[in-house]
Amino acid sequence: xxxxxxxxxxxxxxxxxxxxxxxxxxxxxxxxxxxxxxxxxxxxxxxxxxxxxxxxxxxxxxxxxxxxxxxxxxxxxxxxxxxxxxxxxxxxxxxxxxxxxxxxxxxxxxxxxxxxxxxxxxxxxxxxxxxxxxxxxxxxxxxxxxxxxxxxxxxxxxxxxxxxxxxxxxxxxxxxxxxxxxxxxxxxxxxxxxxxxxxxxxxxxxxxxxxxxxxxxxxxxxxxxxxxxxxxxxxxxxxxxxxxxxxxxxxxxxxxxxxxxxxxxxxxxxxxxxxxxxxxxxxxxxxxxxxxxxxxxxxxxxxxxxxxxxxxxxxxxxxxxxxxxxxxxxxxxxxxxxxxxxxxxxxxxxxxxxxxxxxxxxxxxxxxxxxxxxxxxxxxxxxxxxxxxxxxxxxxxxxxxxxxxxxxxx
Ligand SMILES: NC(=O)c1ccc[n+]([C@@H]2O[C@H](COP(=O)([O-])OP(=O)(O)OC[C@H]3O[C@@H](n4cnc5c(N)ncnc54)[C@H](O)[C@@H]3O)[C@@H](O)[C@H]2O)c1
Ligand SMILES: O=C(O)[C@H](O)COP(=O)(O)O
Numbered sequence: 001x002x003x004x005x006x007x008x009x010x011x012x013x014x015x016x017x018x019x020x021x022x023x024x025x026x027x028x029x030x031x032x033x034x035x036x037x038x039x040x041x042x043x044x045x046x047x048x049x050x051x052x053x054x055x056x057x058x059x060x061x062x063x064x065x066x067x068x069x070x071x072x073x074x075x076x077x078x079x080x081x082x083x084x085x086x087x088x089x090x091x092x093x094x095x096x097x098x099x100x101x102x103x104x105x106x107x108x109x110x111x112x113x114x115x116x117x118x119x120x121x122x123x124x125x126x127x128x129x130x131x132x133x134x135x136x137x138x139x140x141x142x143x144x145x146x147x148x149x150x151x152x153x154x155x156x157x158x159x160x161x162x163x164x165x166x167x168x169x170x171x172x173x174x175x176x177x178x179x180x181x182x183x184x185x186x187x188x189x190x191x192x193x194x195x196x197x198x199x200x201x202x203x204x205x206x207x208x209x210x211x212x213x214x215x216x217x218x219x220x221x222x223x224x225x226x227x228x229x230x231x232x233x234x235x236x237x238x239x240x241x242x243x244x245x246x247x248x249x250x251x252x253x254x255x256x257x258x259x260x261x262x263x264x265x266x267x268x269x270x271x272x273x274x275x276x277x278x279x280x281x282x283x284x285x286x287x288x289x290x291x292x293x294x295x296x297x298x299x300x301x302x303x304x305x306x307x308x309x310x311x312x313x314x315x316x317x318x319x320x321x322x323x324x325x326x327x328x329x330x331x332x333x334x335x336x337x338x339x340x341x342x343x344x345x346x347x348x349x350x351x352x353x354x355x356x357x358x359x360x361x362x363x364x365x366x367x368x369x370x371x372x373x374x375x376x377x378x379x380x381x382x383x384x385x386x387x388x389x390x391x392x393x394x395x396x397x398x399x400x401x402x403x404x405x406x407x408x409x410x
Contacts, residue, residue: 006407006409009031009034012317013037013054014035014058015055016038016059017039017042018060020061023307023310027306033314041063041273041274049073055077056078057317059083060082067091072098078317080102080103081312083306084105084305087326087327088214092326096328097404099345101316101325104326105304106162109305111300113211114167116291124235125149125206125207126148127147129287146260151175153206154177155176155177156180156181156202157209158180158198158201158209161213164209168192169189179192179201180194181198199226203229203231206231208234210240210244212244220245221244222244227249227250227253227259228258233260236250237262238263250264254282261289262287262288264291265291265294266295319341319409320333321333329374331371333382336384339387340389340410341408341409342397343382344382344406347378352381360383360393363389365386379402
């Protein structure tokens with residue numbers, strides 16, 4: 001039997017954009033939700049602004065930009081599922097201010113990215129992209145010139161997180177030496193070792209692979225000066241975010257022959273849909289592998305992401321659990337059979353909990369369970385109580401200064 005919610009499940013509206021895997025639909029249908037609209041691509045902002053107004057749950061991937069303007073129109077929105085790793089496309093602050101919980105899938109596509117990057121490393125070290133292009137044009141230059149094994153080469157990984165560490169292990173199994181740079185001290189896996197600076201990594205590596213998130217501090221960290229520090233004939237791979245590498249500087253380093261090759265999966269500007277034209281100064285360079293942001297796009301990864309994020313949305317909708325949310329205090333909640341559950345989201349200012357409890361006491365409301373978790377800016381209180389008291393409690397709690405949003409589940 002699926003859990004009940006105060007709003008009938010067939011009135012709770014899901015909008016899933018960007019071709020989210022059908023595994024998500026299976027989870028939602030299996031949990032009793034039937035109002036689910038799916039869209040293959042991302043929506044233009046004007047259309048999103050129009051359609052968001054009556055949506056309770058929104059599913060997106062990396063293309064949909066959720067700006068403050070979108071959240072302003074999203075009066076009914078309670079949660080966003082990012083069916084991917086990155087959440088840089090979402091204004092998390094605006095989401096918090098509206099009391100909208102954001103979930104993602106932090107691990108489901110890491111293996112897919114690591115495998116792609118490793119495959120590209122082997123192809124680029126052998127000069128295969130250029131050879132392939134030449135043979136397609138009728139050329140035939142059989143030669144070992146500029147072709148190398150991966151074994152014994154140094155791979156420099158920038159960002160030693162989930163993807164960077166997977167890549168590290170796979171590359172060592174090929175016999176590569178691995179060094180990495182991270183802003184945090186990390187336990188090295190295998191024989192990898194952390195170097196003190198990005199410059200040191202760039203100077204020592206035959207292959208450099210970038211695996212940092214999109215942040216103000218990672219913007220354009222690879223520009224002309226950093227490319228110049230790389231070894232003559234080195235290779236650069238970027239499957240992280242398009243704002244990490246200055247693309248014109250990379251094109252120059254490739255055209256001058258300073259770099260032997262590159263593989264790029266993410267770009268400063270990416271087409272909105274598969275029907276749009278891709279423009280880049282890297283187009284037409286035979287020693288560059290260009291892929292359309294498909295690092296995490298394998299059947300396995302997408303099916304797992306669909307399950308993982310849909311399950312998080314269902315748990316939040318059914319019982320208020322926020323475990324592994326990227327912008328909310330995390331609360332793992334038990335079932336609440338026979339009770340009503342009040343969710344109270346508020347700004348994290350002193351005195352809110354005491355005011356809530358005063359209201360309960362003044363109105364003789366018996367609390368059967370209470371949970372509180374806060375982060376820097378938000379407080380999340382969950383109260384289980386008798387059905388007969390929930391209307392009055394909801395009404396009073398909504399008036400507590402600092403309240404952002406209240407909901408009842410039963
Ligand atoms: N191409 C794709 O399809 C695809 C798929 C998945 C993820 N991604 C991108 O890859 C990124 C990394 O994914 P992850 O799961 O490994 O993330 P992660 O959060 O596990 O790891 C990121 C690492 O980067 C480090 N870091 C942050 N700033 C840094 C800096 N300035 N210099 C060096 N290190 C820094 C962090 O400390 C962390 O260890 C994601 O944020 C996403 O943008 C792309
Ligand atoms: O952040 C991610 O997981 C990747 O960039 C993949 O994004 P996508 O789901 O849009 O392919």
